[in-house]
Amino acid sequence: MAAIHYADQRFELEPGQSVLDGLTGQGVPVPSSCRAGVCQTCLMRSTEGTPPTAAQHGLKDSLKARNYFLACVCHPTQDLRVVLPDAEEDRQTATVRGLDLLGGGIMRVALECHAPLDYRPGQFINLFQGTGQVRSYSIASVPGLDDHIHLHVRRLAGGRVSGWVHGELRPGQTVTIQGPAGDCYYPSGTPGQPLLLIGTGSGLAPLYGIVRDALAQGHCGPIRLYHGSRAPEGLYLAEELRALAQRHAHFDYIPCLSGPDAPEGYAQGRVHEVALRDNPKLDGWRIFFCGHPEMVKLGKKKAFLAGAALRNIHADEFTVGPATEPGA
Amino acid sequence: MSQNTPSLYEQLGGQAAVDAAVDIFYRKVLGDDRISHFFEGVDMDQQAAKQKAFLTMAFGGPHHYTGLDMRRGHAHLVAKGLDDSHVDAVIENLGGTLRDLGVAEGLIAQVAAIAESTRADVLGR
Numbered sequence: 001m002a003a004i005h006y007a008d009q010r011f012e013l014e015p016g017q018s019v020l021d022g023l024t025g026q027g028v029p030v031p032s033s034c035r036a037g038v039c040q041t042c043l044m045r046s047t048e049g050t051p052p053t054a055a056q057h058g059l060k061d062s063l064k065a066r067n068y069f070l071a072c073v074c075h076p077t078q079d080l081r082v083v084l085p086d087a088e089e090d091r092q093t094a095t096v097r098g099l100d101l102l103g104g105g106i107m108r109v110a111l112e113c114h115a116p117l118d119y120r121p122g123q124f125i126n127l128f129q130g131t132g133q134v135r136s137y138s139i140a141s142v143p144g145l146d147d148h149i150h151l152h153v154r155r156l157a158g159g160r161v162s163g164w165v166h167g168e169l170r171p172g173q174t175v176t177i178q179g180p181a182g183d184c185y186y187p188s189g190t191p192g193q194p195l196l197l198i199g200t201g202s203g204l205a206p207l208y209g210i211v212r213d214a215l216a217q218g219h220c221g222p223i224r225l226y227h228g229s230r231a232p233e234g235l236y237l238a239e240e241l242r243a244l245a246q247r248h249a250h251f252d253y254i255p256c257l258s259g260p261d262a263p264e265g266y267a268q269g270r271v272h273e274v275a276l277r278d279n280p281k282l283d284g285w286r287i288f289f290c291g292h293p294e295m296v297k298l299g300k301k302k303a304f305l306a307g308a309a310l311r312n313i314h315a316d317e318f319t320v321g322p323a324t325e326p327g328a
Numbered sequence: 329m330s331q332n333t334p335s336l337y338e339q340l341g342g343q344a345a346v347d348a349a350v351d352i353f354y355r356k357v358l359g360d361d362r363i364s365h366f367f368e369g370v371d372m373d374q375q376a377a378k379q380k381a382f383l384t385m386a387f388g389g390p391h392h393y394t395g396l397d398m399r400r401g402h403a404h405l406v407a408k409g410l411d412d413s414h415v416d417a418v419i420e421n422l423g424g425t426l427r428d429l430g431v432a433e434g435l436i437a438q439v440a441a442i443a444e445s446t447r448a449d450v451l452g453r
Contacts, residue, residue: 036390038381057343058380300372305359309351310376 037073048081121209125179138206152205203291228271272299336388398449
């Protein structure tokens with residue numbers, strides 16, 4: 001029978017026993033709920049060995065591709081080394097190679113990882129300020145196009161980590177990162193599928209990575225990027241995106257301003273409303289939402305009601321960490 | 329004796345039928361003004377997983393729901409005014425979903441009957 005390796009221990013599975021039962025029966029606290037391969041509470045990842053496809057039923061393709069599986073319905077035929085999604089200790093160090101203000105209070109941080117980082121544009125990494133504070137930032141760079149990992153860090157009022165990035169970080173400095181993680185990225189295999197990307201503020205970071213990744217991989221279906229802000233200065237990288245749209249006829253960049261007046265060249269309105277108004281039928285589309293949590297929530301619902309399948313909706317809510325903690 | 333008779337779940341198409349139904353059903357529910365307010369602010373992916381579990385049960389498939397789970401899971405909605413009319417709306421959307429998928433009326437009635445059997449627990453009676 002197959003054995004499961006978890007946290008340096010070996011667990012022998014009895015005939016017919018699931019990975020979940022095998023682990024929890026020996027006191028490993030794996031969270032679970034439905035125990036029927038439905039609710040995805042018992043999501044785990046295999047770091048060695050391929051989980052059976054039956055244990056990946058219903059998972060997003062991006063999760064399947066990285067050997068995630070549902071422990072409650074996993075009956076492996078080979079040994080697996082498994083981790084819980086949150087328990088992955090994958091920290092490493094990186095050197096800051098560039099700090100560029102892009103406009104709109106956004107700093108592009110370029111990092112050179114000391115060990116190769118296997119990431120997909122649009123995933124996120126955690127950035128540590130010393131050993132204490134940590135924030136998640138999406139990856140805007142594309143392997144093969146960019147030498148380093150690019151993050152877009154917006155300076156937040158009273159923001160600890162963003163304040164440190166903007167005020168204290170210097171090229172040459174070493175930082176600790178963890179990851180990558182997240183399933184907000186371009187999946188290979190459907191080059192003709194229409195893509196709709198909707199972001200606010202620094203939510204452009206993952207979308208900038210995803211768009212360029214899709215184009216680099218030869219995506220031939222329409223790609224429409226809507227970036228929203230209150231004022232034109234918030235729409236950073238606009239020149240680069242306009243140039244990209246000029247070079248690729250199937251890529252459209254639509255900058256949106258939510259303020260009362262929109263100068264020529266901008267759409268007026270909240271970004272998800274403009275995007276859904278322009279594209280009211282979303283059957284068969286793949287959609288990415290990144291940025292303000294309220295926009296992401298509303299947008300997901302509207303896109304779903306407009307016909308997009310849930311498995312084709314990817315989202316990253318940019319929640320803001322505690323600004324200044326009491327007594328700090 | 330029932331070894332050779334396919335179960336309701338098998339007749340409907342099993343897991344594949346649940347997968348085909350979940351988006352249609354959830355879209356109907358969210359788009360139904362009678363009940364959509366109960367779903368405001370919930371995480372859509374988590375909610376879809378719950379819908380899937382519910383459909384699996386209503387289709388006569390394998391599940392681990394108990395009456396107590398149903399009571400606990402809906403108590404906060406009952407407090408917000410969940411009543412018979414809302415259960416009616418859900419069962420109606422369930423039937424509409426199966427009709428969209430071309431399921432025979434006889435099977436739809438069986439699914440509706442299973443859903444109906446949870447009414448008292450859902451409403452905490």
